[in-house]
Amino acid sequence: MALFDLPREQLHRYRSASAEPEDFDAFWSATLTEARQHDLDARFEPVDTGLVTVRVYDATFAGFGGHPVKGWLTLPAAAAEPVPLVVEFVGYGGGRGLPHEHLLWASTGRAHFVMDTRGQGSGWGGGGGTPDPVGAAPAYPGFMTRGIDAPENYYYRRVFTDAVRAVEAARTHPLIDASRTAVIGESQGGGISLAVGGLVPDVLAVAPDVPFLCDFPRAVTLTDSAPYREIGLFLRTHRGRTEEALRTLSYFDGVHFAARGRAPALFSTALEDQTCPPSTVFAAFNAWAHEEKSIEVYDFNGHEGGGPYQAAAKLRWLRLLM
Secondary structure, eight states, X not given: OOOOSOOHHHHTTOOOOOOOOTTHHHHHHHHHHHHTTSOOOOEEEEEOOSOSSEEEEEEEEEOXXXXXXXXXXXXXXXXXXXXXXXXXXXXTTOOOOOGGGOOTTGGGTOEEEEEOOTTOOOSSXXXXXXXXXXXXXXXXXXXXXXXXXXXXXXXXXXXXXXXXXXXHHHTTSTTEEEEEEEEEEETHHHHHHHHHHHHOTTOSEEEEESOSSOOHHHHHHHOOSTTHHHHHHHHHHSTTOHHHHHHHHHTTOHHHHHTTOOSOEEEEEETTOSSSOHHHHHHHHHHOXXXXXXEEEETTOXXXXXXXXXXXXXXXXXXXXX
């Protein structure tokens, strides 16, 4: 599809109409306090992958509810002193995959931790293996409406909590310099990185690419592409519940986490992206609180965004920070 969203000059001025809940900070403070009552129980088991330039560990830690969450920790093979850390979150439907899918960041001399997303990992890539043991009210197939009846029940409360705990877990490894931590991700992973950037005050850098989970009021009415469309299809059946659903979603909107961003940020968006429309990405970018921020815009791309060009941009950017 050609350009369908706001003109570029308007994108740079666009602000979301998403209403921030008055108890947003209290909700997340209570959620994380509850999660931290469980022992983090971070474990790193060496894996023989046949790779010689990196060391790979099968990681497990206690996420939301103390539930075990998986990940891969990859370190440069020659690392003898603590190295900077890149924590990555993956796109919708994907899982942590296989170790050889994640070689870029360890190749730069950094540690790389990729979190498995609970309940996902069956849509693409090398798969995942972290279940979501929490039940939910009636929902449209997918993850976007699981527990949408209340913020306390919503699926992404568990995922975002897992993500904060993933950073905490990765930082416990003796070969990681916790003071130099970046969080990154594409699409859903970008949305999760925004949440972590707003919830973990001492990350050094945040890089969300074509981030999902932003500006819900606009997203669910602008695009009919999945996964946002799951919400519309749920509301098509459950008539009269729009206000309730948007209230729940407001606790998980990347725009509100962006307003709490305390680190430099590098965003990216694509002007033909119908999955995560550019105005929804700019809504989070324009709300990002730290003054050091930039956004890469890809004029003729869809949800693939900048692809390898954006990876190169992140390599250059992070070299200046850590």
